[in-house]
Amino acid sequence: MSKARIATVWLDGCSGCHMSLLDMDEKIITLASLIEMVYSPTVDMKQYPQNVDVCLIEGAASSDEDIHKLKIIRLNTKCLVALGDCAITGNVPSMRNMYKVEEILNRAYVENAVLQQQIPRIGVPVLQTRCRPIHEIVKVDVFVPGCPPPSETIYNCVADLLAGKTPDIGATTRFGK
Amino acid sequence: MNSTLASQIVTLKIDGKDCGARGDETILSVARENGIDIPTLCHYDGLTDIGACRICLVEVKGSPKLFAACSTLVTEGMEVSTNSPRLQRYRKTILELLFSERNHVCAVCVSNGHCELQAMAMKLGLTHVRLPYRYPNLKVDATHTRYVQDDNRCILCQRCVRVCAEIEGAHVWDIMGRGIEARAITDLNEPWGASTSCTSCGKCVHVCPTAAIFEKGKSAGEMVKRSFVSELAAKREVYE
Amino acid sequence: MTAEELNELIEQEVEANKLFVHSINVCVAAGCLSSHADQTLDALKKEVKAKGLDKEIKVKGVGCMGLCAAGPLVEIRDASNAAQVMYQGVQGEHAEQVVASAGKQSVQSLVCDTSIPFFAKQVKIVLENCGLIDPERIEEYIVAEGYRALQKCLQELAPTKVVEEVTKSGLRGRGGAGFPTGLKWATVAKAQNKQKYVICNADEGDPGAFMDRSVLESDPHRVLEGMAIAAYATGANRGYIYCRAEYPLAVKRLKNAIKQAERVGILGQGIMGTTFNFTVEVRLGAGAFVCGEETALIHSIEGKRGTPRPRPPFPAQSGLWGCPTLINNVETFANIPPILRKGGAWFASIGTEKSKGTKVFALAGRVSNTGLVEVPMGMKLREIVFSLGGGIPDGKKFKAVQTGGPSGGCIPEQFLDMEVDYDSIAKVGSIMGSGGMIIMDETSCMVDVAKFFMEFCKSESCGKCVPCRVGTSQMYDILCKVTDGTATPEEIAMLEELCDLLKSTSLCGLGMTAPNPVLTTMKYFRNEYDAHIQGKKCPAGVCKIKAAQEVLV
Ligand SMILES: Cc1cc2nc3c(=O)[nH]c(=O)nc-3n(C[C@H](O)[C@H](O)[C@H](O)COP(=O)(O)O)c2cc1C
Ligand code: SF4
Ligand code: SF4
Numbered sequence: 020m021s022k023a024r025i026a027t028v029w030l031d032g033c034s035g036c037h038m039s040l041l042d043m044d045e046k047i048i049t050l051a052s053l054i055e056m057v058y059s060p061t062v063d064m065k066q067y068p069q070n071v072d073v074c075l076i077e078g079a080a081s082s083d084e085d086i087h088k089l090k091i092i093r094l095n096t097k098c099l100v101a102l103g104d105c106a107i108t109g110n111v112p113s114m115r116n117m118y119k120v121e122e123i124l125n126r127a128y129v130e131n132a133v134l135q136q137q138i139p140r141i142g143v144p145v146l147q148t149r150c151r152p153i154h155e156i157v158k159v160d161v162f163v164p165g166c167p168p169p170s171e172t173i174y175n176c177v178a179d180l181l182a183g184k185t186p187d188i189g190a191t192t193r194f195g196k
Numbered sequence: 197m198n199s200t201l202a203s204q205i206v207t208l209k210i211d212g213k214d215c216g217a218r219g220d221e222t223i224l225s226v227a228r229e230n231g232i233d234i235p236t237l238c239h240y241d242g243l244t245d246i247g248a249c250r251i252c253l254v255e256v257k258g259s260p261k262l263f264a265a266c267s268t269l270v271t272e273g274m275e276v277s278t279n280s281p282r283l284q285r286y287r288k289t290i291l292e293l294l295f296s297e298r299n300h301v302c303a304v305c306v307s308n309g310h311c312e313l314q315a316m317a318m319k320l321g322l323t324h325v326r327l328p329y330r331y332p333n334l335k336v337d338a339t340h341t342r343y344v345q346d347d348n349r350c351i352l353c354q355r356c357v358r359v360c361a362e363i364e365g366a367h368v369w370d371i372m373g374r375g376i377e378a379r380a381i382t383d384l385n386e387p388w389g390a391s392t393s394c395t396s397c398g399k400c401v402h403v404c405p406t407a408a409i410f411e412k413g414k415s416a417g418e419m420v421k422r423s424f425v426s427e428l429a430a431k432r433e434v435y436e
Numbered sequence: 437m438t439a440e441e442l443n444e445l446i447e448q449e450v451e452a453n454k455l456f457v458h459s460i461n462v463c464v465a466a467g468c469l470s471s472h473a474d475q476t477l478d479a480l481k482k483e484v485k486a487k488g489l490d491k492e493i494k495v496k497g498v499g500c501m502g503l504c505a506a507g508p509l510v511e512i513r514d515a516s517n518a519a520q521v522m523y524q525g526v527q528g529e530h531a532e533q534v535v536a537s538a539g540k541q542s543v544q545s546l547v548c549d550t551s552i553p554f555f556a557k558q559v560k561i562v563l564e565n566c567g568l569i570d571p572e573r574i575e576e577y578i579v580a581e582g583y584r585a586l587q588k589c590l591q592e593l594a595p596t597k598v599v600e601e602v603t604k605s606g607l608r609g610r611g612g613a614g615f616p617t618g619l620k621w622a623t624v625a626k627a628q629n630k631q632k633y634v635i636c637n638a639d640e641g642d643p644g645a646f647m648d649r650s651v652l653e654s655d656p657h658r659v660l661e662g663m664a665i666a667a668y669a670t671g672a673n674r675g676y677i678y679c680r681a682e683y684p685l686a687v688k689r690l691k692n693a694i695k696q697a698e699r700v701g702i703l704g705q706g707i708m709g710t711t712f713n714f715t716v717e718v719r720l721g722a723g724a725f726v727c728g729e730e731t732a733l734i735h736s737i738e739g740k741r742g743t744p745r746p747r748p749p750f751p752a753q754s755g756l757w758g759c760p761t762l763i764n765n766v767e768t769f770a771n772i773p774p775i776l777r778k779g780g781a782w783f784a785s786i787g788t789e790k791s792k793g794t795k796v797f798a799l800a801g802r803v804s805n806t807g808l809v810e811v812p813m814g815m816k817l818r819e820i821v822f823s824l825g826g827g828i829p830d831g832k833k834f835k836a837v838q839t840g841g842p843s844g845g846c847i848p849e850q851f852l853d854m855e856v857d858y859d860s861i862a863k864v865g866s867i868m869g870s871g872g873m874i875i876m877d878e879t880s881c882m883v884d885v886a887k888f889f890m891e892f893c894k895s896e897s898c899g900k901c902v903p904c905r906v907g908t909s910q911m912y913d914i915l916c917k918v919t920d921g922t923a924t925p926e927e928i929a930m931l932e933e934l935c936d937l938l939k940s941t942s943l944c945g946l947g948m949t950a951p952n953p954v955l956t957t958m959k960y961f962r963n964e965y966d967a968h969i970q971g972k973k974c975p976a977g978v979c980k981i982k983a984a985q986e987v988l989v
């Protein structure tokens with residue numbers, strides 16, 4: 020059997036979901052034998068590849084770049100998993116949504132900055148007016164809530180998907196877990 | 197309590213199970229006595245039911261309308277169905293509406309792990325909200341010496357209003373405004389800390405299903421809500 | 437007041453009227469008042485005095501004559517109360533001409549043709565006195581057979597017989613839902629409690645509706661009489677009229693009418709020499725639409741926040757302060773005196789099989805004759821819009837009629853030949869409601885119409901239950917996206933899902949019916965939704981579609 024092509028993506032999140040993913044102890048060895056990691060923050064690869072079987076996405080869609088990425092991912096992925104609360108609800112990154120982008124940037128880079136009070140504009144992605152859950156941008160197939168989802172849940176989810184089953188998420192995690 | 201209804205004995209079926217009940221009991225209480233679980237949010241044992249959250253809706257054979265189990269009395273021969281696919285669908289969508297209404301960020305919430313709204317999402321298998329979040333800009337009132345009110349987490353269940361009026365007798369809480377602009381307020385929308393009617397009894401804190409009212413200085417692990425209000429109400433009923 | 441005294445009063449009034457050769461009636465209801473009918477009335481009075489005709493010509497303010505769009509309306513009648521002529525658009529400056537024309541050649545430039553269908557095709561029961569009597573004088577109401585029905589009930593009919601007569605008439609509640617009035621009365625009558633109440637629902641909150649207002653302003657005693665009969669029939673001794681504060685004139689005339697009725701012993705203790713007691717108070721609503729819902733209205737009278745509660749128990753079982761309470765609409769009560777005077781069978785002979793009597797409609801929107809009409813149930817929609825209403829102005833094409841306000845729906849052209857009654861309107865997805873009819877032509881965008889009503893429901897939702905409070909807000913947001921051309925098919929599916937949710941799970945009628953404007957426009961004008969979504973175009977040219985660039989960011 021050929022190995023499943025797996026990708027993980029990190030959008031507007033804290034990387035906690037990736038930590039949880041890596042936190043599955045010896046099970047990661049089992050998993051590694053079943054999958055081929057084709058794209059991930061932990062893999063040095065610039066372009067999102069084609070024909071990806073499962074992509075786990077951490078983080079919300081906050082910038083124009085996030086949205087662009089999501090669209091490419093969706094085109095090239097069979098099963099898209101929203102991993103963690105940021106991807107699913109917007110979570111902490113979305114707490115900025117009550118305010119205008121300029122207000123936020125000003126607060127962070129000018130008012131609260133000691134050195135170099137200046138809003139970075141060059142070479143950084145442009146923030147959208149609102150940070151949004153990824154299913155508002157592309158169709159998502161599986162939702163795994165949690166902040167972060169327990170590694171157990173992530174493992175079972177991926178294992179189920181590889182076995183061709185619909186993962187049963189509800190019982191082991193929740194928003195904020 | 198209506199004495200003529202209380203003396204009537206009625207029989208009914210809930211999810212196919214034969215149940216006997218007094219005529220002044222609600223569908224919800226009879227179901228629970230018989231080990232049938234109907235999800236609820238605005239209901240609180242010991243407080244008057246208001247039928248606001250609509251989570252507890254059930255089907256009654258012969259009626260196209262749905263009935264709130266918490267505020268509908270049983271009648272003779274009633275056949276109640278509590279968990280049809282249609283009801284499950286409606287309940288989930290109502291939950292989605294609640295999550296979309298205000299700002300729930302469970303990960304950084306003081307009620308994380310002890311919240312009835314969060315638990316309800318898990319119980320009903322709600323893993324995401326299909327409706328766009330509204331992100332309203334809401335106030336947090338931390339003027340009280342011991343408690344905090346956070347509009348971001350309020351689901352307008354009115355438990356605080358009822359407990360304060362019905363059990364404590366202080367009537368500090370009320371609802372102001374209409375529709376999506378409705379807000380739980382203290383006194384005449386004055387800062388809670390400035391309230392002269394609040395006795396600081398903490399009942400509202402412990403009946404609030406979410407982190408909309410919590411105690412200062414408590415961590416998420418500590419902010420467990422206690423159920424003494426129901427016990428209090430039950431004892432009063434005995435002595436009345 | 438005893439029966440003899442009542443007759444005496446009538447004789448005096450008739451004698452006094454005999455002295456006059458002509459009367460000039462000036463409509464001083466809200467519509468005409470807004471075009472300065474009060475000044476017209478003043479000018480006519482002065483003119484009559486100046487010409488020394490005040491012994492021959494009686495100038496009086498009366499209630500609504502119906503064709504509000506042409507106000508101020510003035511009518512000249514002779515001693516036998518037969519109409520000589522109706523004038524429209526009469527201002528103070530026309531006083532001299534108008535007075536001079538009494539009994540003579542009419543002023544051609546001012547004549548309002550009353551042979552047109554708008555007037556000729558009406559059948560007046562509720563509005564029978566509107567435009568004829570001075571609403572501020574109980575004597576005029578009494579001469580027009582007023583309080584005769586109450587007298588008959590008290591002297592000849594047992595309460596159960598009164599209920600029977602109302603049941604026989606087939607009258608259904610005019611407040612919107614069309615609940616059989618006799619059945620409601622019977623329920624309250626059967627209740628064992630000592631204390632019962634009668635409430636008149638005069639909250640009239642539907643946008644574009646002013647039927648109840650017109651009755652209250654033009655003929656307030658009729659409503660009091662209906663309530664007193666109801667109280668007698670059901671065993672109540674106290675009544676409340678819950679009137680919206682935005683109707684100051686109606687409130688003033690009601691309070692005045694109550695005072696007069698109390699003075700002559702028609703309200704109060706020992707009415708007409710019997711043991712029947714009934715007092716009425718006016719309560720003001722502060723403008724919340726939801727306070728028209730009966731349980732919210734009752735909370736509001738009790739001094740609580742005006743929010744609905746689950747039913748059962750219905751107010752007829754447990755209403756105001758926990759007592760059995762009869763609550764009916766203004767127009768429902770206004771139908772009662774003629775039913776008791778002429779008999780239930782007479783009333784039941786008018787209308788259709790399941791909807792008896794007449795209905796007052798407020799014609800508004802893109803129609804030539806805006807105003808109030810009272811027509812028999814079962815009149816064809818086409819006749820109401822095109823014959824009475826005079827059709828669509830400016831040669832535009834008819835598109836739809838919106839009935840029932842925010843709880844109703846839009847009825848398209850293919851149903852114009854439908855007979856208007858409770859059941860047929862319900863069959864096409866709308867409701868009769870209180871009687872507002874907003875006519876729309878090709879310049880209206882149906883999505884925009886749906887959005888308007890959803891915005892109304894969103895801001896008028898009381899906020900108590902989740903489906904209505906948050907659902908209307910989410911639905912409004914989706915409709916905004918449709919009208920600016922950015923909605924997706926998924927969002928339309930969600931809109932439909934929310935329609936079903938609100939209909940099935942809301943606590944009260946507001947939330948349950950809030951989806952109706954969306955559902956009917958989606959059903960009959962789906963092409964307009966599609967044009968906005970797929971074609972990025974508003975066919976009626978009403979909505980501002982966002983440019984492609986704007987959509988991206
Ligand atoms: C949101 C809402 C608003 C209502 N507004 C009015 C109103 O303004 N006037 C009215 O007579 N009935 C109104 N109703 C209907 C009343 O609840 C009640 O059915 C009616 O007053 C009963 O009188 P009827 O039987 O004479 O129609 C409203 C109902 C709802 C749900
Ligand atoms: S109140 Fe409950 S649902 Fe809301 S953020 Fe807190 S834990 Fe989550
Ligand atoms: S503050 Fe708490 S108890 Fe009060 S209405 Fe809001 S959620 Fe309910």
Ligand code: SF4
Binds near residue numbers: 744946
């Ligand atoms: S349906 Fe709307 S108006 Fe009626 S109770 Fe619910 S929130 Fe209030």
Ligand code: FES
Binds near residue numbers: 249
């Ligand atoms: S628990 Fe019954 S409506 Fe909320």
